[in-house]
Amino acid sequence: MMAVLGRARWAVTDGWVVGRANMINWRRNPGLIFYCMMFPIMTVVFGYVFGSAMSVAGGGDYREFLMPGLFGQAMMFGVVTSMLAVTSAVSRGVTDRFRSMPMAQSGVALGRSFADMFSSLIELTILLGCGLLVGWRWHEGPGKALAALGLLLLWRYSLIWVGIYLGLLLPPEAAGAAYVPLLPLTMLANTFVSPEKMPGWLGTIAEWNPLSSTVSACRELFGNPGVTGGSWVAEHAIELAVAWPVLLLVLFVPLSVRRYRTLSR
Structure with a gap:
């Protein structure tokens, strides 16, 4: 037990060192800060332009319905940021330099997750x-x-590990194109429209989208409109908002660490 705790402490310590290095690099790149601000600014435009033309299932102000959806979507888009950071580090040889140092095998991936949580x-x-x-x-x-903000950050943290794994697996050009399949995934959810307003089969797919569970849970905890019952998924949104990210972490943390260990072999 003491040996396991010692290795865990070593991994966290090394991860913190790598994370600090990544955060310093993030701070020294104003372009990354500008990129992080662009999406929030666009939400202001979206809310003012389209807010008066949309309706919410069950009634309520559309802007209050919209914002939890945009919170969840922004956290999900962050998976591409993680992918790009990892592929850039691999292509520039930064990852290989870290691997040559006497540090925990999981330290680099853990450090990446710390830095991305800071920017998130x-x-x-x-x-x-x-x-x-x-x-x-x-x-x-x-x-x-x-509690709602905690669910959003849990969702983001699970997707960081998805991004780390894909970043270690894919070439940089493929990581840059990740927005193409990601955008439909964020749209085919309850982000902008309630599933009740979609065709039956499409609404069912949108309800089971893991993003929808986080967004529904946030609307419920914030007290925002758009919380509807009638289905098992809708009635257990908070439980699923925890279960989906935990499942992703269970799958992708060991996959990412294993991929890091076998990189370039």
Whole structure:
């Protein structure tokens, strides 16, 4: 047991060192900061332009319905950021330099996850500010609001590991094109429209999209409109918002560490 705890502490320590290096690099690249701000700014435009033309199943203000969907979508788009960072590090030889050092095998991947969570916190903070500007509010108290933010960050953290694995697996040009399949996945959910307003088969697919569970749970915890029952998925949104990310972590953390160990072999 002590040996296992020692290896875990070693991995976390090495991961923190690598994460700090990645965060310093992020801070020294203003272009990355600008990129993180662009999506939140676009949400302000989207909310003002389309808010008055959309309706919500069960009634309510569309901007309050929209913002939890955009929070979840922004966290999901972050998977591409992780992929690009990993493929860039591999192609520039940074990953090989880390592998040549006496450090835990999982330290590099863990450090990448720490750095990406740091940037995700900044992005989510900006996005929350933009939501407040367009009239979004939470109505269930600070405790439930913090729980909703925790679910969003859990969702993001699980997708970081998906991005790390794919970044270690795919060439840089393929990582750059990841937005093409990712955009339909974020649209085929309850991000912008309630599944009840979709054709039956399409609504069922949208309900079972893991993104939909996180978004539904956030709407419920924030007290925003669009929370509807009638299906097992809708009635267990909070439980599924925890279960889906945990499942992704169970699958992709060991896959990422194994891929890192066998890289270039």
